Amino acid sequence: MSAETATSPTPVVVCNEDDLAVGEARRFDVGGHRLAVVRGHDCWFAINDECSHADFSLAEGDVDLDDCTIECWKHGSFFSLTTGAAETLPATRPVAAYPVVVKDGEVLVTIQTPNTGGAGGAS
Numbered sequence: 001m002s003a004e005t006a007t008s009p010t011p012v013v014v015c016n017e018d019d020l021a022v023g024e025a026r027r028f029d030v031g032g033h034r035l036a037v038v039r040g041h042d043c044w045f046a047i048n049d050e051c052s053h054a055d056f057s058l059a060e061g062d063v064d065l066d067d068c069t070i071e072c073w074k075h076g077s078f079f080s081l082t083t084g085a086a087e088t089l090p091a092t093r094p095v096a097a098y099p100v101v102v103k104d105g106e107v108l109v110t111i112q113t114p115n116t117g118g119a120g121g122a123s
């Protein structure tokens with residue numbers, strides 16, 4: 001039978017598809033959340049825009065689309081754009097990753113409640 005949750009997160013528009021170039025990351029503040037949104041070749045990513053090591057913006061770091069990572073500019077930790085996992089030290093904890101869809105030229109991010117994980121990387 002139905003097992004719908006009582007509060008389904010709603011996708012929110014963060015920008016237009018043309019606002020970011022391929023390989024670009026940018027910070028967006030949406031609903032009290034800081035998001036680092038990244039445009040890939042044929043996909044988009046959204047992760048929490050606060051490094052898990054200290055409060056620095058990940059959107060200001062370098063994007064590597066081949067490895068699907070973004071580097072924290074402060075101390076050099078790499079984070080997965082798809083899962084938010086911290087792949088290198090000094091960060092050890094993940095950041096949240098959020099599902100992204102593009103619809104009619106608009107980029108929409110679904111901001112889920114904490115501890116549900118995320119699944120970034122939608123085309």
Ligand code: FES
Pocket residue numbers: 051052053054055056072073074075076077089090091
């Ligand atoms: S603040 Fe990001 S690795 Fe230290």
